[in-house]
Amino acid sequence: xxxxxxxxxxLIYTILAAISPVLVGIRTGIGAYILGASAVLWxxxxxxxxxxxxxxxxxxxxxxxxxxxxxxxxxxxxxDSVNTAQALQNPSSITWEQINNSGRESMWxxxxxxxxxPNPLFGSGLGATQYLMYNRGAIKSIVHSGYVEYLCDTGLxxxxxxxxxxxxxxxxxxxxxxxxxxxxxxxxxxxxxxGIFALLFCMGFxxxxxxxxxxxxxxxxxxGILSGLIEKQKRRLWKRF
Numbered sequence: 001x002x003x004x005x006x007x008x009x010x011l012i013y014t015i016l017a018a019i020s021p022v023l024v025g026i027r028t029g030i031g032a033y034i035l036g037a038s039a040v041l042w043x044x045x046x047x048x049x050x051x052x053x054x055x056x057x058x059x060x061x062x063x064x065x066x067x068x069x070x071x072x073x074x075x076x077x078x079x080d081s082v083n084t085a086q087a088l089q090n091p092s093s094i095t096w097e098q099i100n101n102s103g104r105e106s107m108w109x110x111x112x113x114x115x116x117x118p119n120p121l122f123g124s125g126l127g128a129t130q131y132l133m134y135n136r137g138a139i140k141s142i143v144h145s146g147y148v149e150y151l152c153d154t155g156l157x158x159x160x161x162x163x164x165x166x167x168x169x170x171x172x173x174x175x176x177x178x179x180x181x182x183x184x185x186x187x188x189x190x191x192x193x194x195g196i197f198a199l200l201f202c203m204g205f206x207x208x209x210x211x212x213x214x215x216x217x218x219x220x221x222x223x224g225i226l227s228g229l230i231e232k233q234k235r236r237l238w239k240r241f
Contacts, residue, residue, distance in 0.1 A: 003044060004183050025070035028206045034061045036198030043177060044190045076100055104205065107133075108148045115152035123155035130210070142210050146203030169223045170196055176226060182233055188226040195219030 002010035018037075021029025034057045041050040064071050072079045077100045111132060115124040129152040133141045143149055150159040170193060177189035196219045202208050208216045 001187065004187060022064055022068060022071060025068075025074045027065075027071065027074060028202050030061060030064060030071070031205075032198040032201040034058065035201045036194040039197040040190050040194040043174065043193055044186075074100065102144075104144045107143055108145060111143055111148060111152050116148075116155070119155060120151075121155045121157055123151060123153045123158060126153050128153050142207040144205060144207055146206075146208040149209055166196060166200070169219075172230075173223065173226060176230055180230065180233060182229065185226065185229050185233060188222055188229060191222040192219060192226055195222055 001007070002014070014037075018033055021027075021033060037057060038054045041053055044050075045053075065075050066072060066082070072082075076082050076098050078098070082094070082098060111129055114132060115128050118124070129143055129149045133143055143152075147159065150162055154162075173189040173192040173196075176185050177193075180186065199208065199216060199219050202212075202216075206212065
């Protein structure tokens with residue numbers, strides 16, 4: 001919005017959106033913001049502008065993980081044992097055992113063994129994962145991964161179809177941004193791309209199909225509006241002939 005309106009309030013909104021997941025220590029939100037913003041920058045801005053800002057976002061993300069206490073304390077089982085200088089120079093030095101995944105890995109292994117392994121192609125049916133989590137008597141009643149849930153419910157075929165739809169949406173948005181000059185089309189192309197990439201990150205570690213379903217729907221709403229704008233523009237162009 002700032003690119004096309006030059007209204008500084010949109011820069012303020014951008015900063016507030018970046019700060020909010022840091023203040024509440026939501027790791028998934030931080031990663032989703034960085035990935036979504038990077039996608040918008042890469043497609044919507046010249047590379048000489050986009051690349052330095054993306055690099056800055058990546059650095060700030062690493063800095064937040066290692067130096068902002070409420071994020072750092074959520075990120076690692078024993079934050080004081082993490083060698084920050086070494087980790088910044090070589091992030092791969094951090095082992096999976098040091099990362100606090102809040103029990104996600106054990107939940108994923110449990111539901112995959114129960115629901116995916118018996119029928120990997122088709123899964124155990126829509127709603128099977130949530131039914132199992134609600135009835136197993138666990139403290140956590142959500143599986144915290146959209147990918148795991150799709151695998152368990154719909155198998156490889158279902159997850160593959162879903163990702164194919166996502167890819168189609170991204171390609172349509174990229175094509176629309178590149179080949180249409182209408183500002184509204186360009187804006188909703190960027191909204192769609194940013195939203196989809198943020199969603200793909202969130203799906204890895206959070207319950208995107210449960211109590212945040214409303215937020216999950218936004219990228220698809222943007223994609224629908226974009227398709228409507230493209231169709232409207234095509235009709236205008238045909239009328240000229």
